[in-house]
Amino acid sequence: MTFEGRVALVTGARRGIGKAIATAFSREKAHVVLNDIGPEDELKAVAQELSCGAIQAVPMQADVSRYDQVEKMIQQVERMFHRLDILVNNAGIIRRGNIETVTEKEWDDVIGVNLKGAFNCCKAVVDIMKRQRYGKVVNVSSVAGKTGDITSAPGYGSSKAGMDALTKTLARQLAQYGINVNGVAPHAVETEMSAEWPPEKRKAIIEAIPLKRLGKPEDVAETVLFLASDKASFITGEIIDVNGGFVMD
Ligand SMILES: NC(=O)c1ccc[n+]([C@@H]2O[C@H](COP(=O)([O-])OP(=O)(O)OC[C@H]3O[C@@H](n4cnc5c(N)ncnc54)[C@H](O)[C@@H]3O)[C@@H](O)[C@H]2O)c1
Incomplete structure (x- = not known):
């Protein structure tokens, strides 16, 4: 799978699944924009690790829950690369608790990053992808969006269910422009x-888990790469489970 000449933006790329996704794109020769809100030095260190010869890895700090910051980031990407082929909405947060213990702020924070963050990034890149008549959006959801979850606060599963509906809605609305919108649901x-x-x-x-192990960030990353590749060009509005068989639907 090669992504030579492609430009991919991965949100929440400082660590965990986002870092694995950015690393996999870079390995396949895509230029990668690494977004995060966390410590700048850590994000820069990941970018430095991934930059190799002509393959660029560029850190860009922005809070995905803030449209003004996302818009500025996308303008910067456009100035730098003059295109954006792939958007991976991976940034996410979780809060613990239940309907009695969760605060209004915790609900707003989780929905703000996980759901509105994905909306903000999609909205900010759509003109570029339409103009290119090419674009791949991959949303990192969760099994919690399908099944709910007893330990995370109600906003988490709700944000991921909302993300799945966003994936399907945008897949329908943007198919005519050559833009595929898909998701992965890890557990x-x-x-x-x-x-x-x-x-x-x-x-x-x-x-x-039927496969009797936890997932690795790379398990998710390889599925994201497949969905972002031209091998998946006839797939849109799909959310692929990456869960070791925990839920089969
Ligand atoms: N780890 C799991 O078991 C699991 C399971 C299912 C789904 N997921 C989803 O996978 C994604 C990545 O999870 P992870 O386990 O790697 O999490 P993580 O906490 O290790 O990494 C998330 C990254 O997102 C960044 N981030 C948080 N808020 C942000 C914001 N407002 N703007 C930009 N960046 C922000 C964080 O700084 C962090 O670097 C999340 O969307 C999560 O919901 C994870």
């Missing part, structure tokens, strides 16, 4: 987000 991937699980919880989670 239990070993990252900083899942590192907080106590050992008993980790054991129970693995037990419930």
Whole structure:
């Protein structure tokens, strides 16, 4: 799979799944824009790690939940590369708790990053992709969007279910412009987000997965690359499970 000459923007690329996605694109010779809101030095370090000869990896700090910041970032991408072929909406946050303990702010924060963040990025790139008559959007959702989740606060699964509906809506609206919009729905991937699980919880989670292991960020990354490639050109509005068989639908 080669992405030579393509430009990919990955949000939340400083660590975890986003870093694995950016690394995989870079390996396949795409220029990668790494977005994150976290510590700038960490994002720069990842970009430096991935830059290799003519293959560029550029760090761009922006809060995806803020349209003004996203718009500025996309303008910068356009000035730099004059195109944008691939958008991966990966940035996400989670909060724990239930309907009684969750605060209004926690709900707004999670919906703001996970759902509105994806909307903001799609809105900001659509003109470029339409003009190119080429674009691939891949949204990193979660199994929680399909099944709900007992431990995360209600906003998390809700944001991911909303993201799945956004994927299908934009897939229908943008197909006529040569833009594919798809998603992946991971479950239990070993990252900083899942590192907080106590050992008993980790054991129970693995037990419930038919393939009997946690996911690796690379498992998700390779599926994202497939959806962003021309091998998947007849696929749009699809959300692929990357969950070891935990949910089969
Ligand atoms: N880890 C899992 O088990 C799992 C399972 C299903 C889905 N997911 C989804 O995969 C995605 C990545 O998860 P991860 O486990 O790598 O998480 P992570 O917390 O390790 O990484 C998320 C990254 O997003 C960045 N980010 C947060 N808010 C941002 C914002 N407003 N703007 C820009 N960047 C922001 C963070 O700084 C961080 O670098 C998330 O959308 C998550 O919901 C993860």
